[in-house]
Amino acid sequence: MRDTKNTMPNEALRETALPIPLTARGKVRDIYTLPDGNLLFIATDRISAFDHVLATGIPDKGRILTQLSLFWFDHLRDTIPNHLISADVADLPKELAAHKAELDGRMMIVKRAQMFPIECVARAYVSGSGWKDYQRTGAVCGVPLPSGLRESDKLPEPIFTPAAKNNIGHDENITFDQAAKTIGVEAATKLRDLTLTIFARASSHAASKGILLADTKFEFGLIDGRIALCDEVLTPDSSRYWPAASYQPGGPQPSFDKQFVRDYLESIHWNKQAPAPALPADVAAKTGEKYLEAYRLLTGKTRL
């Protein structure tokens, strides 16, 4: 692994341009198809807030996200197979030889899966879109909840709250029955059970490090006919992590990683329309430190 000790912060990598076919560019990830048909997932240093990609990248954020996914794939490997083939730049094809340094630590070669078109969300606390749904209906994704919950309150037990993948705009919360209509009741039941099992394992690890896992989103796919855990896993971008020490229900909790960014964007009264602004250097630096702190706490490793 790269030695980042005693080096100046790297420049942020906001976009890649590799000489192989680009398959997708998400808000944070660039995904290419490798000559052998496998996929190359690259976590860039782009950061989004309020659904927009900001003009400033956070140096090494992509490396932290990839290393966290790798940590969790390994932590969960006895529970569920995953799509990872290799995270080693030595396994890149010769076409990418000139790009190894830029990709080191932030790339994963993965098996292409036949993805289930639902996002498998587990929630242990009522927050975000779950809090909005609860206020309107007293339920989240059709799961009835006790009355009188406050924002960020802990639920009696973690719940499965799937979402339909929506290419334009927000993913849409759906009920278990709607998920079952889309992918079949047998698959929906399996994905729900897997989601809750993995979530329980991850929550208990996070709790042992002083971090509450409020909710997270998994994506599953079929590889050679078997269900595999795909995409990124349990990163701050796909999960709500809260420091246990400052947990205080009755309002939104400060976001572990993006709070400085959100506070700054609120302070300049950005209208949350494109183009998204740039971040001052100190806000970007403090945000990078928060990502690193999450990584250190969760993995027990001191550096990337």
Ligand SMILES: Nc1ncnc2c1ncn2[C@@H]1O[C@H](COP(=O)(O)OP(=O)(O)OP(=O)(O)O)[C@@H](O)[C@H]1O
């Ligand atoms: N092993 C895999 N095989 C095929 N597709 C995969 C695999 N793992 C993840 N995917 C898909 O790759 C895509 C990753 O896209 P990405 O998350 O970067 O962008 P997005 O989901 O479109 O937008 P956002 O940036 O909001 O997350 C998702 O559609 C995901 O379902």
Ligand SMILES: [Mg+2]
């Ligand atoms: Mg995504």
